[in-house]
Amino acid sequence: MPQSFDVVLTLANRQIVDADGTNHGKVDDLLLREDGDGLVVDAILAGFPAWSARLGGPLGSWMLRTWNLLTDTRPPDVVPFSEVERIDSAVHLQRGAKVPENLLERWLREHLVAKIPGAGHEG
Numbered sequence: 001m002p003q004s005f006d007v008v009l010t011l012a013n014r015q016i017v018d019a020d021g022t023n024h025g026k027v028d029d030l031l032l033r034e035d036g037d038g039l040v041v042d043a044i045l046a047g048f049p050a051w052s053a054r055l056g057g058p059l060g061s062w063m064l065r066t067w068n069l070l071t072d073t074r075p076p077d078v079v080p081f082s083e084v085e086r087i088d089s090a091v092h093l094q095r096g097a098k099v100p101e102n103l104l105e106r107w108l109r110e111h112l113v114a115k116i117p118g119a120g121h122e123g
């Protein structure tokens with residue numbers, strides 16, 4: 001990976017893919033720190049809490065409050081940038097990396113999709 005790159009063009013909204021090729025949501029925000037004259041990416045933030053915080057404003061605040069009412073209040077998933085193997089059209093994680101759990105997707109699957117007739121695995 002290059003030492004210097006445009007984080008918005010390179011990382012924003014890219015799919016997060018584990019070593020087995022499974023998709024695990026998107027890059028919703030980044031954890032940055034100052035280092036000398038520039039910024040360094042410390043971690044990738046994923047999940048609805050990170051996305052709604054990045055959205056900001058009244059809409060983002062309302063969405064985050066609503067999410068917290070529907071689920072356990074949880075912080076965004078954090079993937080240390082050291083666990084990134086490579087970046088192309090997606091962000092590929094190294095084998096054994098902590099994979100973020102897409103809470104919104106899980107909630108929708110458990111509370112909406114599972115209740116649709118025929119959505120299960122019954123014959």
